[in-house]
Amino acid sequence: MSFLRARAAPALRRSYATAAGPVEAAGVKVLGIENGLRPATSSVTIVVKGGSRYEPAVGTAHVLKNFAFKTTAEGSALKNVRKTELYGGVLSSGLGREHLYLNAENVFVPLLASVLSSTQFLPWEYSELVLPNVQGEAQAAAACPIAAGIDAAHAVAFRRGLGNSIYASPNSPVTLDNVKQFAQAAFAKNNIAVIGQGISTEALASAVQQSFGSGSAAGGNLSTSPSQYFGGEERLPLDTHSNPSAKPTLVIAYGQQGAETPELAVLPHLLGGESALKWVPGTSPLSKAAAKVPGAQVRSFTTGYSDAALFNIVIQAPTNEGVRSVAQEVAQAIKATSNISEEEFSRAIAKARFAEATKLDTAESLIVSTANAVLAGQAPKPHALESLSASAVSKAAGELFKAKPTVVAIGNTHVLPYADELGL
Secondary structure, three states: OOHHHHHHHHHOOOOOOOOOEEEOOOOOEEEEEEEOOOOOOOOEEEEOOOOHHOOOOOOOOHHHHOOOOOOOEEEHHHHHHHHHOOOOOOOOEEEEEOOOEEEEEEHHHHHHHHHHEEEOOOOHHHHHHHHHHHHHHHHHHHHHHHHHHHHHHHHHOOOOOOOOOOOOOOOOOHHHHHHHHHHHOOOOOHEEEEEOOOOOOHHHHHHHHHOOOOOOOOOOOOOOOOOOOOOEEEEEEHHHOOOOOOOOEEEEEEEEEOOOOOHHHHHHHOOOOOOOOOOOOOOOHHHHHHHOOOEEEEEEEEEEOOOOOEEEEEEEEOOOOHHHHHHHHHHHHHHHHHOOOOOHHHHHHHHHHHHHOOOOOOOHHHHHHHHHHOOOOOOOOOEEEEOOOHHHEEEHHHHHHOOOEEEEEEOOOOOOOOHHHHOO
């Protein structure tokens, strides 16, 4: 048994992805990431600096995302989809506050290039295909308390720019001309990076050179103001008609200027929330807070951007009174971060290191974590956790929690607490 285990160990040992800095091909930044294993399939993602913070009108980026893989100069939307099916490929698009993502298998790099350079923006596709998808995604997000809460928290925390919703609004119609103008600026080569997973940088650069040689314009101007954190409160009623299973929700968030720091990356693992073991309540401060109310859940996480970061705590419970009770415990846990023990710090660092490693497990997390660095022409690097100390994390947490909190309550607004009632 030990002999078999010893022979199997090299094959099962995690092989970390390695990547040098990005190269430039056809005016586009290119980076291939390999982990030393032969993958079953390779994926290629085009990262466009065209998220909602850059949109000229509310919802423009959301509409542009849904125009992906529609009719281009290379063929109709039906042809593109049918060709993808025949090759066994998968096409997808995603939108964040800073970036638009187009994902496909590596054999479809020419198709990805044609999406950027020659999407036709046909009026009938806009009205019959794009708008229904946009409306459906916006309605689904509005019916999800967590999605609506995080979206509202960004609006309260940053107001404009990063505060722009990633979903279109029925109160702010988007015209086809708005989308065309935004696409022309966003799809410029200086706003584009191509990241491949399971493919070498050299092979990917060669494919990009062939497909993007006569691609989008050489320059584009997307204006946005530097992010500034404000904080504040928002209170929204809970729509149980469109989503009967929706629970009352409270989002507590704190923002900071500048990109996510190693200290901030450790903080969610220090406070915790979700248990690492199924059917076990957990031993972290936020896990203990949730365990006091049956059915309650608490999770903490950070959302990092190029010039700002937001630390979020999401509280849910079956009742509004339950959310209020858990929120009071969470507020006490936040205040306790000013005095971190060495044992708590060691546990948090171990969890943070594991989280850094698991970013390699899915294409989505890998792309999101490397996008800003590649667009800046830099090699992606993990957080420098080794140099941290308990006192440094305590100090950083104290500075973060001194700021005005962002609190979003979704449910019975007469019962859910205000920030000052929690002592925040």
